[in-house]
Amino acid sequence: MSEIRVLVVEDNPLQAALIQELLAQSIDTRFEIDTYENLETALNCLSKKKFDAVLLDLTLPDSEGLTTFIRMHEAAAGVPVVVLTGNDDWSLAAKAVEAGAQDYLIKGKIDGNRLARALRLAVKRTHAEQQEWNSPMLHLAQQQFLKAAQIMGLDENLRERLLFPQRTLVVTLPFRRDNYTQVETVFGYRVQHLLTMGPTKGGIRYHEDVGLGEVSALAMWMSWKCALMRLPFGGAKGGVRIDPTELTGHELQRLTRRYTMEIIEMIGPDKDIPAPDMGTDERVMAWLMDTYSQQMGYSVPTIVTGKPVSLGGSLGRRExxxxxxxxxxxxxxxxxxxxxxxxxxxxxxxxxxxxxxxxxxxxxxxxxxxxxxxxxxxxxxxxxxxxxxxxxxxxxxxxxxxxxxxxxxxxxxxxxxxxxxxxxxxxxxxxxxxxxxxxxxxxxxxxxxxxxxxxxxxxxxxxxxxxxxxxxxxxxVTVSYFEWVQGTQNYMWTLDEINSRLKKILTDAFQRTAGRSDSLNLDFRTAALIEGIERVAEAKLKRGLFP
CATH class of the missing domain: 3.40.50.720 (NAD(P)-binding Rossmann-like Domain)
Known part of the structure; x- marks a missing residue:
């Protein structure tokens, strides 16, 4: 269960007690609440303690109106603020939203679901606004790339071109909870870093920390990985920002099918081929394949890899x-x-x-x-x-x-x-x-x-x-390639064939990396990256620039 720390600023003790009671009823999120009756005390607490969200009454003993929000918004420094207002003054709340509030709630018209969802979505939106490109993982991937590019003397035009993904898709998608009254809105992503080498390839990750920067970093690493293994793919990655352990099987299936529909124009067996990653598995791939196939009107096993063997998956892919x-x-x-x-x-x-x-x-x-x-x-x-x-x-x-x-x-x-x-x-x-x-x-x-x-x-x-x-x-990704090849040929390999070919490809990549490491006196990571980047650079130069 996720946890959100909320600073509640409300001078009416009955209203404050009601908020406590409503948030305590939340099934999906645990809310840790600190309540204060005036703005100055709340601002002082905010300077000493970390909060995920602020629930702010706009009429307080020591401050009223839009000034109340502006002071809190400036002090919160990136913490999302949801404002509370009376039924007769909703226009003030609307002005607060224009000034930067994430949402507003009318007293007397809120229930537990509305209140909890407003706070959850405020945190999600703020995370999306602040963190999408500001990702430590993307920073690391770019640092590694720039180090390798500098050592190998990569053309500056190519260096600039490969530093960010070629295509990104960010979607917000709804999915229904099992109680049928609650519809969650979550963020989903699909990123294609490199389209030069053939169809793109990369997994789909379900995790509460998934963001555009993280997915872009993973797609970049996948480009170098495929090139290092000499596979005919560019790098891609996708994900949904959600904790899959909190979902029932039915909820997970509905989420997967809706996410598939949101990215369906971007994927395809000759365009972009998803696979399992953290938080996803064979079952999720089966749902994705079925959803895509339903839209095509016929079965398309090659739309994903890492699916069950009974649906055309490859032996040996799981391990x-x-x-x-x-x-x-x-x-x-x-x-x-x-x-x-x-x-x-x-x-x-x-x-x-x-x-x-x-x-x-x-x-x-x-x-x-x-x-x-x-x-x-x-x-x-x-x-x-x-x-x-x-x-x-x-x-x-x-x-x-x-x-x-x-x-x-x-x-x-x-x-x-x-x-x-x-x-x-x-x-x-x-x-x-x-x-x-x-x-x-x-x-x-x-x-x-x-x-x-x-x-x-x-x-x-x-x-x-x-x-x-x-x-x-x-x-x-290497055995995913084997699965894709088997699917396109409608010819299945034995487990011994798969493991033998896997070992041959990986061992060859290891020996090439070792040779480059020895000849240039490089650490193995930089040598491996240069081995992959060099192949990508050659392919880009051979294809030329359009138009």
């Missing part, structure tokens, strides 16, 4: 990202002289990528000593049974409470002694604040953007080898 990361770990271990059998590993994240990485490492004889998910971190220096962890997670949904390990924090997990550290959760996990404390020989990035540029420099100085995300987690 492809984790399997690809393990292939890269094997190659790096050979290069570094680390014996795989008997090595120790810590895996951050126990979703699809992390759990498969841990399972496949265990099969190779690696001792997995630490894992984590959103609920907790677990550590056992004698080794964890990944089979038991998978069963426990299936039975309890999360790892918290697992009895055969010590609980550790996320920060402590990253600093555990091990040979292999695999960050497979979220971005920005290894930074200049903790890079000095890592106690591993090899970092294998299963997540996108888990390591900052500053941390890269520290790890390089410490002699810790990094398998970068554009190489480490490329197994997913």
């Amino acid at each position: 492809a990202t984790g399997r690809g990361l393990v292939y890269m770990i094997e190659e790096a271990a050979k290069m570094l002289g680390i014996p795989i059998k008997g090595a120790t590993a810590v895996v951050q994240g126990f979703g699809n990528v992390g759990s498969n990485t841990a399972r496949l490492l265990e099969e190779l004889g690696v001792k997995v000593v630490g894992v984590s998910d959103v609920s907790t971190g677990l550590y056992n220096p004698k080794g964890l049974s990944v089979t038991d962890l998978l069963q426990y997670a299936q039975d309890h949904r999360v790892l918290k409470g697992y009895p055969h390990a010590d609980e550790v924090s996320n920060q402590e997990l990253l600093e555990l002694p091990c040979d292999i550290l695999a960050p497979c959760a979220l971005q920005n996990q290894i930074t200049d604040r903790n890079a000095e404390k890592l106690n591993c020989k090899l970092v294998a990035e299963g997540a996108n953007g888990p390591t900052s540029l500053e941390a890269d420099e520290i790890l390089k100085e410490r002699g810790i080898f990094v398998i970068p995300d554009v190489l480490g987690n490329a197994g997913g």
